[in-house]
Amino acid sequence: MENYLKKLIGFRHKLHRHPELSGNEKATASAILHYLADTTPAEKYTQIGGYGIVLVFDSGNPGPVTLIRSDMDALPIDEPPLVPYHSLQAGISHKCGHDGHTAILAGLAERLTQAPLKKGKAILVFQPAEETGTGAQAMLQGNFPAHLSPDIVFAFHNIPGKEKHRIILRDGFFASASRGIVIHLSGKTAHAAEPEKGINPAFAIAEMIPALSQLPEKMKSQGYAAKITLIHLKVGEIAFGTSPGEGVLMATLRTRSDEAMTQLCTATEMLVKAIAAKHLLTLSINYTEIFPATTSHPQANSKVEKAAKSLSLPIEKNNDTFDWSEDFGHFTKRWPGCMFGIGAGTEQANLHNNTYDFPDEIIPTAIALFEKLIKNSG
Numbered sequence: 215m216e217n218y219l220k221k222l223i224g225f226r227h228k229l230h231r232h233p234e235l236s237g238n239e240k241a242t243a244s245a246i247l248h249y250l251a252d253t254t255p256a257e258k259y260t261q262i263g264g265y266g267i268v269l270v271f272d273s274g275n276p277g278p279v280t281l282i283r284s285d286m287d288a289l290p291i292d293e294p295p296l297v298p299y300h301s302l303q304a305g306i307s308h309k310c311g312h313d314g315h316t317a318i319l320a321g322l323a324e325r326l327t328q329a330p331l332k333k334g335k336a337i338l339v340f341q342p343a344e345e346t347g348t349g350a351q352a353m354l355q356g357n358f359p360a361h362l363s364p365d366i367v368f369a370f371h372n373i374p375g376k377e378k379h380r381i382i383l384r385d386g387f388f389a390s391a392s393r394g395i396v397i398h399l400s401g402k403t404a405h406a407a408e409p410e411k412g413i414n415p416a417f418a419i420a421e422m423i424p425a426l427s428q429l430p431e432k433m434k435s436q437g438y439a440a441k442i443t444l445i446h447l448k449v450g451e452i453a454f455g456t457s458p459g460e461g462v463l464m465a466t467l468r469t470r471s472d473e474a475m476t477q478l479c480t481a482t483e484m485l486v487k488a489i490a491a492k493h494l495l496t497l498s499i500n501y502t503e504i505f506p507a508t509t510s511h512p513q514a515n516s517k518v519e520k521a522a523k524s525l526s527l528p529i530e531k532n533n534d535t536f537d538w539s540e541d542f543g544h545f546t547k548r549w550p551g552c553m554f555g556i557g558a559g560t561e562q563a564n565l566h567n568n569t570y571d572f573p574d575e576i577i578p579t580a581i582a583l584f585e586k587l588i589k590n591s592g
């Protein structure tokens with residue numbers, strides 16, 4: 215066990231040294247396949263929805279079919295050289311712990327080779343492009359093997375700020391629905407000496423910012439939790455002789471259900487349309503990086519709870535402290551299942567912070583838990 219774990223942690227550090235952005239996980243995928251060369255899945259699929267990999271471990275006997283998914287992409291964040299295995303790719307690093315999630319799934323594949331299933335099947339899914347919200351959909355609506363139909367699906371995310379090994383469960387809503395909104399405004403350029411002859415979108419944008427910031431309060435009064443985070447704005451070019459004619463405003467919309475997202479989009483569109491019209495601007499709205507809400511089914515949560523109890527892991531239910539998004543929602547929309555959290559340490563930096571690093575100590579915890587879930591399901 216000791217050697218096996220040492221090798222697995224070495225593999226996590228290797229992934230950490232060579233991070234790849236969403237949709238570009240080519241070397242990561244080949245590192246996984248190379249690492250798992252000695253494992254014995256009954257079926258193996260590569261290039262699923264991009265660089266995704268699907269392994270099927272089959273007992274040959276009837277029984278539950280359990281799917282476990284991990285993500286594998288890194289982020290456009292520069293990592294300071296704080297650990298000996300720091301990122302060798304300038305401007306890219308594993309700051310969400312997907313290197314750890316991948317190592318855990320690889321470790322699970324090794325366990326299922328050493329101690330094969332006695333009944334049913336396990337489907338292990340290495341998913342690309344989670345951070346952009348495109349990978350799960352690309353796999354499931356793309357070339358994911360159609361004959362694979364799990365009874366239940368599981369995934370976890372490490373959660374900084376929570377004691378290591380603590381299992382975090384939420385019935386229903388687990389991770390937010392979110393999407394980027396890109397608001398383009400077109401007016402008319404003019405000489406900076408004659409701004410009254412143009413239509414400068416700066417004034418409309420200045421009006422939109424406080425109006426958008428107040429929308430979540432209004433949504434709250436209708437019973438919906440919502441957040442709007444302004445992330446980018448640009449008006450014209452740096453040209454002191456020109457009154458600008460083009461502007462763009464971008465924001466991230468976040469809610470706790472897909473229904474609330476529909477409401478928030480409608481409210482946002484009505485608001486910006488009214489302001490654009492008032493300023494005689496042409497408006498176009500696009501959405502990007504669309505994540506559905508990730509919903510956890512109570513019966514899947516109770517399986518995790520049972521498995522966690524049998525491993526004497528601390529359990530925390532229905533906490534309300536994080537609000538990020540996850541594209542695992544595409545899986546829980548199609549099949550019953552749940553996403554849960556595993557504490558990454560109370561002293562750990564937050565996800566996407568440049569000093570964050572996945573805690574290796576929780577690797578064996580997660581593997582043991584997933585192994586229990588697969589072997590006890592049904």
Ligand SMILES: [Zn+2]
Binds near residue numbers: 309
């Ligand atoms: Zn992330």
Ligand SMILES: [Zn+2]
Binds near residue numbers: 310311371
């Ligand atoms: Zn993540």
